[in-house]
Amino acid sequence: MGRELVTIQVGQCGNQVGRQFWTMALEEHAKHTKNGIFDESMSTFFRNVEHGYDLPMSQRIKNLRARAVLIDMEQGPVAETLNGPLGELFDSSQFLTDVSGSGNNWAHGYALYGAKYKEDILEKLRCATEHCDSLQSFFILHSMGGGTGSGLGTYILSLLEDHYPEVYRFTTAIFPSADDDVITSPYNSMLALHQLTEHADCVIPIENEALFAKVSSTTSKEKSFDGMNRIVARVLTHLTSSMRFEGSLNVDLNEITTNLVPYPKLHYLLSSLSPLTTKSPSYQTVRLSHLFNDIFHVQNQLIQTSPRTNGVMLACGLLFRGNVQISNVQSHLTKLKAEMKLIYWNEDGFKIGLCNVPSLDCPKNQPSVLALSNHGCIVETFDRMQQRFLKLYRRKAHVHHYTEYMEECQFDLALESNRWLIAEYNKLNSIQESPCERQLPQF
Structure with missing residues (x-):
């Protein structure tokens, strides 16, 4: 039976990240799906539809539909998706737009648009969840600095808690930089953070400044934003790889919450990727030791902090993709534990995931890793x-x-x-x- 995820993209940033995410997910499954057959790995993110009806597993792929709801209070970002190469992934039951926007005001998005569109949002969610056999999680993609992503995005989070209390609520929240051009972004971020603390099960905060630093070498500003969104998409595809592909040690999203959130509300997980880029010629010679050496360095963090030198680690998940053996991981893990400051009652607090299918950006069967750490340096x-x-x-x-x-x-x-x-x-x-x-x- 499939373990489905319903993705909810809210606001301009959420929908832009979503476009990169769906592009990458399609590319991954196209590369690894055999003979054009719709299998369980694809059912995590997609439905296989013909003449308006879902086809059973193991049928040939006809028309893919993303398990997603697209929401924005302006028409542009959603229209760009629907009118672009990904348009056939969505139908009219999956998107909701307005024309005036939220004015970069959390309260406008949360209180005004939340009340106005509550029933419409619940109907979109109902349509999405009715097509699931074993819904495991909602994924919310949104930013914290504007009005729609921060306000309406966190309003939707509270709706999910009320109407789907048994389904995990994961959010990937993009935090604004210090020089954000939205002057009220500090208000929006603080108000949204309060809601994330109260209503989410897990939050993966990602800072715009950290993302921009990773792609700042590109000459085109537009390409830089695409690169930033692609990094976030890599985090999401890596996080869900064990649910979609075979591996010797698979990890479900419920295990992430169970193992990495020892205290209620302290559910903020730092994310880091290694390798962060595969464009360097030296990447061809990457080894598991390189991944362990790099994964907690500042330049690999998607939050501007240093977990090696500041704070204490409560728990950590290391999700590997590619040709990685558990015996090799354990030998390197012993050294890593000695280098990190771990909370005394959880000194073995590492959750390991092994997915055989390499990341899309990795040549051949080279390994990569996503680290998710509940770490005190988030302060x-x-x-x-x-x-x-x-x-x-x-x-x-x-x-x-x-x-x-x-x-x-x-x-x-x-x-x-x-x-x-x-x-x-x-x-x-x-x-x-x-x-x-x-x-x-x-x-």
Whole structure:
């Protein structure tokens, strides 16, 4: 039986990342699907449809439909997808748009458009989930800096918790940079983060600044954005590879939550890829030792932080693709554990996944790895967000635009939530090696 994922793309950024994601997923399955047969690996992300009806497994591929809902309060990003090469993946039951946008205002997206489109969104979700035999997770792709992705995106997250409480809620949230051109992005990010803390099961935060640093060598700004979105798409395809392809040690998304989130609400997972790029000639000689050496270096992190030097690691998942043997992983893992600061009660807290099918960007059967770590150094990201938020909020700048749709106290609640996150992670960071009477966080 398939283990389906329904992807929900919200806002301009969510839909742009989604285009790269679906392009990469199609390319992966085209490369590894034999004889044009629709198999269980494809059913994770796709349906096989003919004359409006789903075909059973093991039939020839007729018309693929993505398991997705596309939402934006402007028409452009969704229209670009529907009118482009991916248009046939979607039908009218899968998208929802407006024309005026959310004005870079979290409250506009959350309170106004949330209430206005609640029933329409639930209907789109119902249509998507009715085609699933064993729905495992919702994937939300959105940004934190604008109005639709941050506001309506987190409103949808709360709807999912209310109407599908047993289905895991994963979000990939793109955090704005310090010089973001949306002046109110600190407000939007802080308000959205509060909702992610309350309603998500797992959050993979990715910073625009970190992404841009990875692709800054490209000359074209447009190509740089494509490259940034492709990195995020690689994270998503890597994360789900064990659900879609054969491997000697497969990992489901529910295992990610079970193994990497030891405390409720402390569910933010740092992501890093190795190799980050396959364009270097030296990539042809990559070895497993290279992956272990690079995976926690600053240049491989998709958040601007250093897990090797700051904070404590609560748990970590290492998801390998390609020709990787568990015996080789274990030998390198022993060395890695000695280099990282692990919480004392979880010194063996590594979840290993092995997928035989290599990443799309990797030549031949070369290995690659995605690391997802629940790490205390995430407080650096939360602290930067808080400082940018306070620069505006202390002057009450632009607050009146938000109080048209919400109470001002929601700013204070969001700020308090962020301070709580920082404090709880810092409690864990400060735990000493001695096992005597440690003060653990209370939940």
